[in-house]
Amino acid sequence: MTDSPSIVTASKWLTQSSSILVAAGAGLSASAISRKYNVGLDYTSSVAFDRLYPRMLQVSTMRCMYDAIGKHDWSPKLMWGYLFTHVNLARYNWGETDVYQDLKRIVRHIPDSFVVTTNADGMFEQNGFDMQRFLSTQGDYSLLQCLKPCSSQAVFDAREYMDRALPYVDPKTFEVPSKFIPKCPRCGSDMFYCVRGGDWFLESAFDDQRRRYRDFLNRSVNKGRGGLLTIVEIGVGFNTPSVLRWPMEELVTNHDNVRLIRINMHAPDVPTNVRNRAVAFGGDAASIIQRLSEIVSNSS
Ligand SMILES: [Zn+2]
Numbered sequence: 001m002t003d004s005p006s007i008v009t010a011s012k013w014l015t016q017s018s019s020i021l022v023a024a025g026a027g028l029s030a031s032a033i034s035r036k037y038n039v040g041l042d043y044t045s046s047v048a049f050d051r052l053y054p055r056m057l058q059v060s061t062m063r064c065m066y067d068a069i070g071k072h073d074w075s076p077k078l079m080w081g082y083l084f085t086h087v088n089l090a091r092y093n094w095g096e097t098d099v100y101q102d103l104k105r106i107v108r109h110i111p112d113s114f115v116v117t118t119n120a121d122g123m124f125e126q127n128g129f130d131m132q133r134f135l136s137t138q139g140d141y142s143l144l145q146c147l148k149p150c151s152s153q154a155v156f157d158a159r160e161y162m163d164r165a166l167p168y169v170d171p172k173t174f175e176v177p178s179k180f181i182p183k184c185p186r187c188g189s190d191m192f193y194c195v196r197g198g199d200w201f202l203e204s205a206f207d208d209q210r211r212r213y214r215d216f217l218n219r220s221v222n223k224g225r226g227g228l229l230t231i232v233e234i235g236v237g238f239n240t241p242s243v244l245r246w247p248m249e250e251l252v253t254n255h256d257n258v259r260l261i262r263i264n265m266h267a268p269d270v271p272t273n274v275r276n277r278a279v280a281f282g283g284d285a286a287s288i289i290q291r292l293s294e295i296v297s298n299s300s
Pocket of ligand 1: 146147148149150151154184185186187188189
């Protein structure tokens with residue numbers, strides 16, 4: 001099989017790069033096929049939801065995982081029964097997947113690297129990426145926080161709350177007894193995952209990650225070193241374009257040592273003014289990343 005011109009260009013940039021920035025959105029995890037369930041972590045898919053949580057179709061109005069976001073017509077017992085179950089699976093037990101492992105192989109061939117993602121699912125951690133080179137912009141399902149919030153310190157490891165509750169989630173009703181619904185240990189208020197769901201979000205929990213991201217950008221776009229920075233943006237659409245999509249376009253527009261590889265099934269367009277420094281792929285992320293990983297691995 002002959003590689004497309006875009007694949008040739010993208011792999012050439014990658015092998016020449018001194019640094020790589022992976023910018024990942026929901027589309028990447030959607031193509032991360034679970035070896036156990038044989039579906040991707042696709043929040044909009046009714047097929048995936050039915051495969052993972054068939055019982056939820058009976059006891060709730062949910063039809064896909066995305067329906068849980070901002071959902072109000074369920075009891076706290078059902079909400080936490082579902083959320084604990086879902087986070088336990090998606091954040092901790094999805095396991096290694098081909099697309100993330102191929103991506104990791106690419107990253108390892110490039111001297112300096114960083115990952116920035118809007119996904120709170122911990123997939124990069126589950127696939128063994130370096131968490132010192134990682135920013136989760138929208139929070140992380142491994143943390144709970146006070147909804148008040150009573151303090152900037154009111155952020156807690158979700159694991160222990162989940163482990164206590166999971167054995168008591170009723171498999172028929174998906175409900176968890178009230179005593180396992182998490183309350184803030186400091187003030188007793190309701191808690192939720194530490195994710196950008198409202199102005200209560202304690203973003204300060206991610207200050208260290210954000211500082212390391214800024215440091216990476218400072219050194220990798222610094223043209224004095226003569227290095228090339230390639231951005232591999234995967235599955236970043238128009239849900240929250242100001243978080244990743246537009247900033248990536250800005251980086252390639254403003255710095256002529258930056259290249260952009262955009263992989264997006266639904267919106268692969270790149271700005272016309274940077275067409276010589278950007279390539280776009282509209283197909284399935286998993287197969288494109290697999291091919292790039294093969295070429296980059298064989299080049300050294
Ligand atoms: Zn509190």
